[in-house]
Amino acid sequence: MKIAVGSDHGGFVYKQLIIDFLRKIGQEIEDVGCYSTDSVDYPNQADKVCEKVHNGECERGILICGTGIGMSIAANRHDGIRAALCHEAFTARMSREHNNANVLCIGERVLGQEIALDVVGTWVETEFAGGRHQRRLDLMAETRS
Numbered sequence: 001m002k003i004a005v006g007s008d009h010g011g012f013v014y015k016q017l018i019i020d021f022l023r024k025i026g027q028e029i030e031d032v033g034c035y036s037t038d039s040v041d042y043p044n045q046a047d048k049v050c051e052k053v054h055n056g057e058c059e060r061g062i063l064i065c066g067t068g069i070g071m072s073i074a075a076n077r078h079d080g081i082r083a084a085l086c087h088e089a090f091t092a093r094m095s096r097e098h099n100n101a102n103v104l105c106i107g108e109r110v111l112g113q114e115i116a117l118d119v120v121g122t123w124v125e126t127e128f129a130g131g132r133h134q135r136r137l138d139l140m141a142e143t144r145s
């Protein structure tokens with residue numbers, strides 16, 4: 001699976017960690033930056049990842065900032081993006097099974113490294129359950145247009 005990964009300065013260290021982890025488990029990565037801990041604005045980084053998911057270049061996206069909150073707010077403003085801010089594996093799994101989340105948001109200042117990688121691994125490996133959950137996603141798509 002091709003995954004776009006982006007962060008601001010507050011998520012830069014975990015972005016590198018997450019990219020290494022995902023490559024080790026065989027995922028293809030598009031790194032949209034940032035590329036250092038110099039300050040950048042998270043909405044611009046969210047735009048880069050969401051654009052790649054929306055246009056089909058990448059199947060899913062992962063965004064990391066200090067808390068994950070700014071990234072999730074910014075990502076969910078995009079059409080076709082269902083971004084989930086997850087702090088542990090249970091919500092990561094449910095965000096895939098029930099919500100078909102196509103963008104995962106993580107807070108570097110919130111999670112320890114092992115928990116963050118557990119969240120990412122669970123989220124990447126979990127499939128959407130469909131059925132009644134698809135009907136609910138369709139309802140949200142309708143109310144947006």
Ligand code: RB5
Pocket residue numbers: 008009010011042065066067068069070071
């Ligand atoms: C940057 O200091 C911080 O505000 C950002 O990474 C994020 O936590 C915003 O939601």
